[in-house]
Amino acid sequence: MAETVRMLNEDGARLFREFVERARKGSTESAPWHLLTDEATSAPLDFAAEVELRAFASRVEFGRYLADAFKHVERRRLSREAGMWNWLALRYFDQLCPPNGAGARKLLATGHYVLEGRFAHNRYYRHLVRAAWYAMALHGTEGEILLTSAGKPTPGIGQWGEISEQLAGYQDILGSRTAMVVAAKLFLDDARTTKRGAASPDGPGSVRRLSTVLRQLAMTHDLRTAEPAEVVVMLPGEFEAFRGGPKPPRKRSLLRRLIGADDARQ
Amino acid sequence: MKRHFNFTGRQSIPADMVSAVVQPAGQDGIRSFDLRIGDLATLGLPAGARVYVEPYVKSSSMRFAFGTVGAILPPQDRSLPEIDDGAGVLFRVLVVDETDKVGRLLALADKIAPLGDEQQRDAVLPLETRDLGEAVWRLEADKGVRPKLLINSRYPGLKQRLLEDPLMMGAVLPLAVRDAIRVVRHEDDEALEWVMRWRQFVEDVAGAEVAERIFDEGEDDGDEMDEVIDDVCRQLVEKRRYLSRALKIAEALSNG
Structure with missing residues (x-):
């Protein structure tokens, strides 16, 4: 059943934040759904929008749904509607971080659920609901890379990983369709899952390195108009393994280096 | 001494060719800007090269198409909804060769501060x-x-x-x-x-x-x-x- 989207006001956002912080400390209370409709904690938007409380199989599906639900609203304006994003985060909270059998939840930092204060990209980009919408509203299918997580799948749609962090943290990369296509070419396999090593915190050719290299390339090339295939060619040799070239030699562990062991397992 | 290498021949646009003004936020809380660019053709840039203006604050930025070197055309909507609130805006001006596929930057002005008194x-x-x-x-x-x-x-x-x-x-x-x-x-x-x-x-x-x-x-x-x-x-x-x-x-x- 469709519900009219509203916004949480300052009090609503504060109470929502306090709930999130209690949940992180182990509270098993239900989410404060009453904040969504109470006049004291919420307000109508000045445009009409509706969403359904339905299950989503993935962040990509969630993002596509939101992009469609808000396609009639100007994107740049919607981008800074903190109250609305907080309302939606509360509305879908049980899917963002599902409670286990005992009612406990595994939560990310509060800023992934609650936006407070004036608009600042370096805080807003991490909001899980806004991020899912933004990726699909701005880039369509090419935005899927922003909503892909490495590692073991976790329940719900509230994942946030290194790929999201590195590609969305700078708006000049986030706004570049070319950067998204390049990242997808490098880091997604044919099944659209993340290749091993893509989200390594310090590995050569990782998404963190891609973010750095793209910002360097942006000194001499326009990332918004360059063709993705040309940018892939321009990337340095450390990306060879992800381009489909040979894998780099495996790094020896510190212990093996200390004792002078070779690469082969003993 | 710091050395700068410029292998692609990208030119610097002199800062005095660009003047920007940031207009205070309206009732919607969103600022906007006006920006004037001097005659880029005097730098030897091709008339058909595209001109873009990017206001930015830290990691937030927006892009506005400003026509071409031969015909500068500021867009009507120059509002800044996706720029961080409450911080000083800087500007980049980019001139891009879009005839090849690599988006080569022909010229760049960066860290342009808006005019004050x-x-x-x-x-x-x-x-x-x-x-x-x-x-x-x-x-x-x-x-x-x-x-x-x-x-x-x-x-x-x-x-x-x-x-x-x-x-x-x-x-x-x-x-x-x-x-x-x-x-x-x-x-x-x-x-x-x-x-x-x-x-x-x-x-x-x-x-x-x-x-x-x-x-x-x-x-x-x-x-x-x-x-x-x-x-x-x-x-x-x-x-x-x-x-x-x-x-x-x-x-x-x-x-x-």
């Missing part, structure tokens, strides 16, 4: 009024950008009060100067006009040797350098005599 442009630490919420003042000092002293626009006449009241100046300026020096001394490009101005300021207050120590020493013991900078601020306070001047004004007022 002449006095502020010449000041070592320009003042700017801005809505700072509950903060009375704040120093804006990010790497690569000239530091600014922000005064809260919500209190009427606060900027003027600061300029006229030595007691207020004495409470604010030494701390702001201290924190600004801590940032400016790490600036890579020592040839920037405002960096040289800061170095001259420190030299005027504390002498050439101290200025050399602060700006030329690379690695340093954090505590020791903090002491050197604190000492510059102490000397500033001694020279400017904020408290004595404030006492004099107070005495004059009490004597009617």
Whole structure:
């Protein structure tokens, strides 16, 4: 059943934040759904929008749904509607971080659920609901890379990983369709899952390195108009393994280096 | 000395060819901008090359298409909804060759600050009024950008009060100067006009040797350098005599 989207006001956002912080400390209370409709904690938007409380199989599906639900609203304006994003985060909270059998939840930092204060990209980009919408509203299918997580799948749609962090943290990369296509070419396999090593915190050719290299390339090339295939060619040799070239030699562990062991397992 | 390599022949657009003004936020809380660009064709750039303007604040940025070198055409909507609120906006101007597939940058202007008044442009630490919420003042000092002293626009006449009241100046300026020096001394490009101005300021207050120590020493013991900078601020306070001047004004007022 469709519900009219509203916004949480300052009090609503504060109470929502306090709930999130209690949940992180182990509270098993239900989410404060009453904040969504109470006049004291919420307000109508000045445009009409509706969403359904339905299950989503993935962040990509969630993002596509939101992009469609808000396609009639100007994107740049919607981008800074903190109250609305907080309302939606509360509305879908049980899917963002599902409670286990005992009612406990595994939560990310509060800023992934609650936006407070004036608009600042370096805080807003991490909001899980806004991020899912933004990726699909701005880039369509090419935005899927922003909503892909490495590692073991976790329940719900509230994942946030290194790929999201590195590609969305700078708006000049986030706004570049070319950067998204390049990242997808490098880091997604044919099944659209993340290749091993893509989200390594310090590995050569990782998404963190891609973010750095793209910002360097942006000194001499326009990332918004360059063709993705040309940018892939321009990337340095450390990306060879992800381009489909040979894998780099495996790094020896510190212990093996200390004792002078070779690469082969003993 | 820092060396710069430019393998693609990208030109620098002189800063004086670009002038930007940021308009205050309207009722919707969103700022906008106006920007004028000089004749880029005089730089030998092809008439058909695309021109883009990117306002930015830290990691937030937006892009506006501004026509071509031969026909600059600012867009009608120049609002800045996706630029961080409450912080100084800088501008980049890019000229892009879109005839090949690599998006080669033909020319670039970066870190263009919007116009302020002449006095502020010449000041070592320009003042700017801005809505700072509950903060009375704040120093804006990010790497690569000239530091600014922000005064809260919500209190009427606060900027003027600061300029006229030595007691207020004495409470604010030494701390702001201290924190600004801590940032400016790490600036890579020592040839920037405002960096040289800061170095001259420190030299005027504390002498050439101290200025050399602060700006030329690379690695340093954090505590020791903090002491050197604190000492510059102490000397500033001694020279400017904020408290004595404030006492004099107070005495004059009490004597009617």
